[in-house]
Amino acid sequence: MDRLPAWVEVDLDVMKWNLERVRELLSDEVRILLVVKADAYGHGAVRVARLASECGVHMFGVATLDEGKELREAGIAEPILILSPILKDEMPYAVDYDLAISVSSYTQASVVSKTALGKGTKGRVHVEVDTGMGRAGVLFDRAFDEITAMNKLDGIVLEGIYTHFPASDSDEDFTSAQVEEFSGLVERLSEEGINFEYVHCANSAAIINFPSSYFDMVRPGLVIYGNMPSLNLKGKLDLVPVMSFKTKLVLVKDIEPGMSVSYGRTFVADRRIKMGIIPVGYGHGLSHRLSNKGKVLFRGRRVPIIGRVTMDMTMIDLSGFDRPGIGEEIVIFGRQGDDEITVDDIAGWDGSLNYEILCRISKRVTRVYMTGGKVDSMKTLLGVREGE
Numbered sequence: 001m002d003r004l005p006a007w008v009e010v011d012l013d014v015m016k017w018n019l020e021r022v023r024e025l026l027s028d029e030v031r032i033l034l035v036v037k038a039d040a041y042g043h044g045a046v047r048v049a050r051l052a053s054e055c056g057v058h059m060f061g062v063a064t065l066d067e068g069k070e071l072r073e074a075g076i077a078e079p080i081l082i083l084s085p086i087l088k089d090e091m092p093y094a095v096d097y098d099l100a101i102s103v104s105s106y107t108q109a110s111v112v113s114k115t116a117l118g119k120g121t122k123g124r125v126h127v128e129v130d131t132g133m134g135r136a137g138v139l140f141d142r143a144f145d146e147i148t149a150m151n152k153l154d155g156i157v158l159e160g161i162y163t164h165f166p167a168s169d170s171d172e173d174f175t176s177a178q179v180e181e182f183s184g185l186v187e188r189l190s191e192e193g194i195n196f197e198y199v200h201c202a203n204s205a206a207i208i209n210f211p212s213s214y215f216d217m218v219r220p221g222l223v224i225y226g227n228m229p230s231l232n233l234k235g236k237l238d239l240v241p242v243m244s245f246k247t248k249l250v251l252v253k254d255i256e257p258g259m260s261v262s263y264g265r266t267f268v269a270d271r272r273i274k275m276g277i278i279p280v281g282y283g284h285g286l287s288h289r290l291s292n293k294g295k296v297l298f299r300g301r302r303v304p305i306i307g308r309v310t311m312d313m314t315m316i317d318l319s320g321f322d323r324p325g326i327g328e329e330i331v332i333f334g335r336q337g338d339d340e341i342t343v344d345d346i347a348g349w350d351g352s353l354n355y356e357i358l359c360r361i362s363k364r365v366t367r368v369y370m371t372g373g374k375v376d377s378m379k380t381l382l383g384v385r386e387g388e
Helices: 012-023 037-041 045-054 065-073 088-096 106-118 140-150 172-191 204-209 343-350 354-359
Strands: 006-011 031-035 059-062 080-082 100-103 123-130 156-162 198-202 243-248 251-255 273-278 295-298 301-306 314-317 329-336 339-341 366-371 374-380 383-386
Touching: 006 012, 012 031, 012 045, 012 366, 031 045, 031 198, 037 045, 037 354, 045 059, 045 065, 059 065, 065 080, 065 088, 088 106, 088 123, 100 106, 106 123, 106 140, 106 156, 123 140, 140 156, 140 172, 156 172, 172 198, 172 204, 198 204, 273 301, 295 339, 301 339, 329 343, 343 354
Parallel strands: 006 366, 031 059, 059 080, 080 100, 100 123, 123 156, 156 198
Antiparallel strands: 006 243, 243 329, 251 273, 273 314, 295 301, 295 329, 301 314, 329 339, 366 374, 374 383
């Protein structure tokens, strides 16, 4: 990594570990749909999917048509489900790329049917049922009638049915009621001869808290990347973060008392400061909300961010260190020496979510994939290359 000013290390061995911890909770009949939307939460969807495929993951979940196309064009052959609604004009491409489409109404299903029939095939659909998420999905009270009508369409295969939990990390009663309603609907449809290859609703938190929600497939996301969806779940599963974010000092300079740092003059030195500059800013995914608030690791110790985080650079206070040198490693999140900054730490400092911390890391930042402690491959702005 000598040539890289900023990079994230994605430890593929650790990801395998996390997958194994989730699989230990499941029976052999329960399959895994790994959520790889938002570029696998910033980790790199193609490389993550390839590893997961080797580990026996059955299906992948994406949010957009293009995310599904990216996986197909990279050679991913496993089933892929688009979890979010797509537009009518996108449906022909979803059919062409053999992507399963989520539908929330008979109207949507009929468009998929018409599209697929026009291509001489059938479109694969998963029906989302809104049992309390209050987002996409056919409303529960209408679900039986709408799904019964969908089943009569000639151009679709009702491959799956699912629901989603808004509070499986925090509201046991509400989530249990959702599971009960959803299970009852699936049973009622089965009595009418409408059966599904995939019945799924367990997200990361539900995998930990609600074994009754497993059905025949679960949808882990954040936990596979080594993070919990809620702080109150910490310690319930032996996970290790897959990603660490690193950079290097590019400049060190003295700031005299009374001098200000960065835009807006929000930091004015009250003493002589040894200031370091790192080539990472909000253009890389380091939030401006960390200005005068966040910390990074230098030589295994936490040091403060001073002044406003800018698009391309961030300033840190290195006072008290003996001759900090250009090229020395800085850890934005991850472990260095005896200390660690987690994505939860950063989320707490900037008032966001650990999901957001991971997803906002931009393509400026090289993804370095590690196996056995060595570089497996890198994904840069210029493409993917093997090894170092």
